[in-house]
Amino acid sequence: MNRPVAVVGAGSLGLGTAWHLASLGHPVTIYDPRLTQRVSRTRSSTELNGTTASLGVLMGHVFRRSSGRGWRLRKRSMELWPLWINRLQRFVPELALQTPLLQVAGDEATGIRLNGLASQRQQLGLKSLSPAELDAIWPRAEHGGLRSEQDGRVDPLKLQQSLRRALEEHQVTQVAEPVDTLERHRSGWRVVRTGGQRDDFAAVVICAALASSALLAPLDHDRPMTPVLGQALRLELKEAPINWQQWPAVLVDQGVNLIPDGPNQLLLGATVEPGSEAAEDPLALMRSLHGKAPDWLKSATVVEHWSGLRARPVERPAPLLEQLEPGLLLASGHYRNGVLLLPASAEWIAAELNHNLPITGA
Ligand SMILES: Cc1cc2nc3c(=O)[nH]c(=O)nc-3n(C[C@H](O)[C@H](O)[C@H](O)COP(=O)(O)OP(=O)(O)OC[C@H]3O[C@@H](n4cnc5c(N)ncnc54)[C@H](O)[C@@H]3O)c2cc1C
Structure with missing residues (x-):
């Protein structure tokens, strides 16, 4: 008999986990009221889930630490991304792993650190760049920077679109209704929808971002998370930078990502603001690159502005990947x-499930 699994939430984590589990043969049901909505940023920004609001930047190999769970998840995700994209392109051919990523050093100490990172991780495609090498693209990089061949970006909208289609192929049941509560039931788990309907599963995976805490509290699992808001912009450039063609997929300066996205269009983001209210000051600082924006960036017009919430665990390291x-x-x-950590997270969940819950059982 098959052992069914429920996934709560259909952002990147829920969709990717559901797809990975279904690919391995688990019968999967995914719940999210957003499943009836098209994946797009056109609706009011307060309605965007974290994934739709995100920029999809993959800063895996440029991570500053070289040990611990954070590094292992990053490294594994960077190994898996090309394989995931390869399989998902069938559903949305424009889905691509956009590379490389260039990180600009803001001061001398950072320049030295990035240089050291580049020499340790040459085999991962890292190379340090001198100010002269960056001059044609970003003349302000007086302390040099780092080029990472495999880091870059995945468009989070195309990613979600392709995952949704992949779920259809695997006949994953999609329920466009929120989960109200989770209950222990016999040797498995009961999902109670807000409409009152009850569905029984052998296992449940909670991928509901900030809403996960409220689902866990009645089960006596205390996993508080706090919202951290991010604002992002799409700019239309009046004059293109001199060597626009040579630009990387992502340029990171002072923690701000600059992402070419279509003719004369650039994405800029994201702010990091504790709480859930968007403020003007952090947006203005980002827009001006802390007063260091080149003229062509200053003269660009804002054509899209959105925000979204990130779920930050309280007093625990991110992410929360646990069998409770x-x-x-x-x-x-x-x-x-x-977005970056999706493939390794989904793989971790599947390994935990397969350990305790063989795909089929008596
Ligand atoms: C502006 C911004 C920029 C970012 N840029 C990047 C970036 O460049 N790279 C990167 O890797 N990350 C980035 N992030 C972070 C990234 O977006 C999040 O880490 C990621 O999207 C989290 O995915 P998720 O699936 O956990 O959450 P979400 O995408 O928020 O999805 C959670 C889903 O759960 C559903 N849900 C909630 N409650 C219930 C319920 N009771 N029943 C059923 N469903 C429910 C919601 O409807 C939602 O769709 C950014 C975030 C923001 C806000």
């Missing part, structure tokens, strides 16, 4: 790197 009880798994609280 047999068959109750949490994949949430990815904070700033939910």
Whole structure:
């Protein structure tokens, strides 16, 4: 008999986990009221989930640490991304792994650190860049920077679109209704929808970002998370920078990502603002690159402005990847790197499930 699994939430984590589990043969049901909505940023920005609001930047190999869970998840995700994109392109051919990523050093100490990172990780495609090498693209980089061949970006809208189609292929049941509560039921788990309907599963994976805490509290699992708002912009450039063609997929300066996205269009983001209210000051600082924006950037017109919330775990490191009880798994609280860490997170969840819950059982 097949052992069914429920996934709560259909942002990047929920969709990717559901797809990975279904690919391995698990019968999967995914819940999210947003499943009836098109994946797009055109609706009011307060309605965007974290993934739709995100920029999809993958800063895996440029991570400053070289050990620990954070580094392992990053490294593994960077190995898996090309394979994931390869399989998902069938559903949305424009989905691509856009590379490379250029990180600009803001001061001398950072320049030295990035230089050291480049020499340690040459085999991962890192190379340090001198100010002269950056001059044609970003003449302000007086302390040099780092080029990472495999880091870059995945468009989060195309990613979600392709995952949704992949779920259809695997006959994953999609329920466009919020989950109200989760209950222990016999040797498995009961999902109670807001409409009152009850569905029984052998296991449930919670991928509901900030809403995960409220689902876990009645089960006596305390996993508080706090919102951290991010604002992002799409700019239309009046004059293009001199060497626009040579630009990387992502240029990072002072923590701000500059992403060419279509003719004369540039994405800029994102602010990091504690709480859930968008403020003007951080947006203005980002827009002006802390007063260092080149003229062509200053003269650009804002054609899109949106915001979204990140889920930051309280007093625990991000992300929250845990088996809380047999068959109750949490994949949430990815904070700033939910797109980057998706493949390794989904793989971790599947390994935990397969350990405790063979795909088929008596
Ligand atoms: C402006 C901004 C820029 C970002 N840029 C990047 C970036 O460049 N790179 C990167 O890796 N990360 C980035 N992030 C972070 C990234 O977006 C998140 O880490 C990631 O999207 C989290 O994915 P998720 O699936 O956990 O959450 P979400 O995408 O928020 O999805 C959670 C889903 O759960 C659903 N849900 C909630 N409650 C229930 C319920 N009771 N029942 C059913 N469903 C429910 C919601 O409807 C929602 O669709 C950015 C975030 C923001 C806000």
